[in-house]
Amino acid sequence: MGLIEAIILSVLAASTPLLLAATGELVTERSGVLNLGVEGMMIVGAACGFGGAWLSGSIIVGALCGMVAGILMSLIFALMALGLAVNQVATGLALTILGIGLSGLIGAGFVGERITPAPHLHIPGLSDIPLAGRILFGEDGFIYLSIALVVGVWWFLYRTRAGLILRACGDNHISAHALGYPVLRIRLYAVMFGGACAGLAGAYLPLAYTPFFIPGMTAGRGWIALALTVFASWRPARLVVGAYLFGAVTILQLHAQGAGIGIPSQFMSSLPYLATIIVLVLLSRARTGGSTAPAALGTVFVPDR
Amino acid sequence: MKRTLFAAAAAVLLAGCINSGAWAADKLKVGFIYLGPVGDLGWTYQHEQARQALVKELGDKIETTFLENVPEGPDAERAIEQLVRAGNKLIFTTSFGYMDPTLKVAKKYPNVHFEHCSGYKRDKNMSTYSARWYQGRYIQGQIAAKMSKAGVLGYIGSFPIPEVVSGINATMLGAQTINPNIKVKIIWVNSWFDPGKEADAAKALLDQGADIIMQHTDSPAAMQVSGERGKLAFGQDSEMIKFGPKAQLTSILDTWAPYYIERVKAELAGTWKSEDTWGGLESKMFEMAPYTNMPDDVKKMAEDTQAAITAGKLHPFKCPVVAQDGKDVECKGGDHLEDTQILGMNFYIKGIDDKIPGK
Numbered sequence: 001m002g003l004i005e006a007i008i009l010s011v012l013a014a015s016t017p018l019l020l021a022a023t024g025e026l027v028t029e030r031s032g033v034l035n036l037g038v039e040g041m042m043i044v045g046a047a048c049g050f051g052g053a054w055l056s057g058s059i060i061v062g063a064l065c066g067m068v069a070g071i072l073m074s075l076i077f078a079l080m081a082l083g084l085a086v087n088q089v090a091t092g093l094a095l096t097i098l099g100i101g102l103s104g105l106i107g108a109g110f111v112g113e114r115i116t117p118a119p120h121l122h123i124p125g126l127s128d129i130p131l132a133g134r135i136l137f138g139e140d141g142f143i144y145l146s147i148a149l150v151v152g153v154w155w156f157l158y159r160t161r162a163g164l165i166l167r168a169c170g171d172n173h174i175s176a177h178a179l180g181y182p183v184l185r186i187r188l189y190a191v192m193f194g195g196a197c198a199g200l201a202g203a204y205l206p207l208a209y210t211p212f213f214i215p216g217m218t219a220g221r222g223w224i225a226l227a228l229t230v231f232a233s234w235r236p237a238r239l240v241v242g243a244y245l246f247g248a249v250t251i252l253q254l255h256a257q258g259a260g261i262g263i264p265s266q267f268m269s270s271l272p273y274l275a276t277i278i279v280l281v282l283l284s285r286a287r288t289g290g291s292t293a294p295a296a297l298g299t300v301f302v303p304d305r
Numbered sequence: 306m307k308r309t310l311f312a313a314a315a316a317v318l319l320a321g322c323i324n325s326g327a328w329a330a331d332k333l334k335v336g337f338i339y340l341g342p343v344g345d346l347g348w349t350y351q352h353e354q355a356r357q358a359l360v361k362e363l364g365d366k367i368e369t370t371f372l373e374n375v376p377e378g379p380d381a382e383r384a385i386e387q388l389v390r391a392g393n394k395l396i397f398t399t400s401f402g403y404m405d406p407t408l409k410v411a412k413k414y415p416n417v418h419f420e421h422c423s424g425y426k427r428d429k430n431m432s433t434y435s436a437r438w439y440q441g442r443y444i445q446g447q448i449a450a451k452m453s454k455a456g457v458l459g460y461i462g463s464f465p466i467p468e469v470v471s472g473i474n475a476t477m478l479g480a481q482t483i484n485p486n487i488k489v490k491i492i493w494v495n496s497w498f499d500p501g502k503e504a505d506a507a508k509a510l511l512d513q514g515a516d517i518i519m520q521h522t523d524s525p526a527a528m529q530v531s532g533e534r535g536k537l538a539f540g541q542d543s544e545m546i547k548f549g550p551k552a553q554l555t556s557i558l559d560t561w562a563p564y565y566i567e568r569v570k571a572e573l574a575g576t577w578k579s580e581d582t583w584g585g586l587e588s589k590m591f592e593m594a595p596y597t598n599m600p601d602d603v604k605k606m607a608e609d610t611q612a613a614i615t616a617g618k619l620h621p622f623k624c625p626v627v628a629q630d631g632k633d634v635e636c637k638g639g640d641h642l643e644d645t646q647i648l649g650m651n652f653y654i655k656g657i658d659d660k661i662p663g664k
């Protein structure tokens with residue numbers, strides 16, 4: 001296996017949990033809800049995903065358990081932030097703290113256990129093509145699923161009426177409400193979708209990346225996913241670019257160190273966040289083009305009845 | 306994170322209030338501050354195992370409390386202070402970064418005794434304890450040089466602090482006794498605990514031609530990757546053979562229980578005093594996991610080296626130690642480097658083609 005191919009494969013694997021979680025958060029934020037609990041939903045998804053796979057012996061069952069766990073976590077958020085109109089930032093942060101504790105509790109029973117990681121695809125002929133074959137047809141299913149998911153989200157947001165309504169809720173919930181759309185219900189679905197994606201992203205870690213569960217194993221990936229959503233200026237296509245860029249920075253800095261290239265590793269580790277700040281500055285300075293945040297992002301909506 | 310801390314601290318405080326009743330009055334309270342989750346399978350896990358052994362041994366005389374996931378730095382001070390207020394009379398703070406916070410709290414509460422792991426600042430009511438892991442790394446270096454076909458070792462570092470740097474040097478000093486041209490590739494992940502990143506670092510090292518993985522981080526991820534790729538690796542802190550049955554050569558096992566039991570007994574007997582304990586193989590502050598996945602002659606060599614170090618016949622940092630610039634390092638300890646030189650080590654030895662980050 002050539003070094004380039006090895007690097008690309010590592011980048012794909014490192015980017016996938018970021019892409020999955022950020023896709024979910026993008027939809028949530030496009031509906032006008034800021035859920036900072038991604039890290040918490042991810043880690044609970046990781047614990048439940050591993051538990052499901054360990055008990056059932058099936059990676060697919062594990063992935064589903066992770067998604068359901070993510071949805072349940074997001075429902076707690078929805079109850080607080082949508083149902084009771086509590087401050088979204090505070091609720092999201094609380095959700096993360098809850099998730100970290102809860103995942104340790106759920107996972108306590110199977111810390112130290114191992115499973116067989118998600119199998120890699122093998123399509124005779126196609127997977128054996130040098131370089132491209134292994135990358136396009138020979139990795140675990142999650143990687144291809146994450147790409148399909150972003151394409152699906154893009155199509156939904158920009159090519160369907162439902163997607164247009166969802167964006168309308170995010171940009172101006174009062175108008176959307178006046179037009180008779182059920183803003184809170186739409187937001188609930190968006191939050192649940194975000195939870196499912198975060199749960200799946202979390203489950204990816206113990207199911208395919210490192211096939212065991214350890215408390216705290218998401219190690220801040222949920223926060224990177226949040227930064228990524230901003231970096232992508234809430235657009236699916238940019239999200240793909242950003243996810244692979246963030247993944248590439250992580251992997252390349254490791255390779256640069258191994259090869260003895262003298263860039264301080266501390267600086268390289270902080271690059272994704274620096275990049276996010278730079279993009280934010282560029283966005284705010286751009287007069288035209290460049291989509292900015294959904295106008296109603298993070299604001300509480302209480303329908304007047 | 307802060308909030309968990311507050312919550313945990315509040316819980317401890319509450320427990321302290323309840324426990325101050327007469328029914329628990331005569332039990333000695335012993336507190337522990339942990340860096341990671343108790344289930345990290347590495348550093349914190351080993352401290353927790355030792356705490357459990359302590360409870361098993363002296364459970365009828367003591368009562369223990371621990372706070373996990375306590376971040377290093379100023380936040381730790383609050384956590385330590387809460388343990389004090391909850392009535393703990395002996396407190397173990399188990400990570401390097403708790404050094405200054407522990408010292409600060411120790412000055413404030415002269416009647417409480419503190420035990421800080423792996424630091425160098427002490428006070429009349431604050432002891433330090435650590436293990437001479439570099440001895441184990443020297444043995445690992447020799448095994449690695451014997452087992453490596455490529456002559457390239459892969460080393461995953463956490464942070465470039467002296468303990469980690471001296472570990473790299475000890476490894477290379479051991480390896481150079483077998484193969485003077487041995488190379489090492491070093492990757493810093495800037496974290497003690499990030500399984501995904503540790504796995505990525507292991508992959509990067511293997512992809513770049515290293516065929517033995519050594520780590521100074523806390524999760525078994527690198528071991529798992531090495532096993533999956535059919536390569537060899539060394540565990541860290543705890544037994545990791547479950548994650549690489551065909552990969553683990555050995556592992557440095559932190560065995561804190563004897564020390565914890567000894568110190569608590571001293572506290573119970575009223576003979577506790579501030580000390581600096583830096584134990585090695587000879588005092589069983591750490592142990593080597595069984596030597597596995599290697600031929601008998603390599604195993605024999607490892608056991609001989611271990612016996613020589615244990616008997617005090619071999620010092621991994623025996624003089625002359627040659628620094629990267631080709632000059633001999635000043636030999637302050639007679640025929641080997643002095644402890645302070647090892648504890649403050651901030652240079653690489655000759656044969657490492659790399660630079661310590663930030664230097």
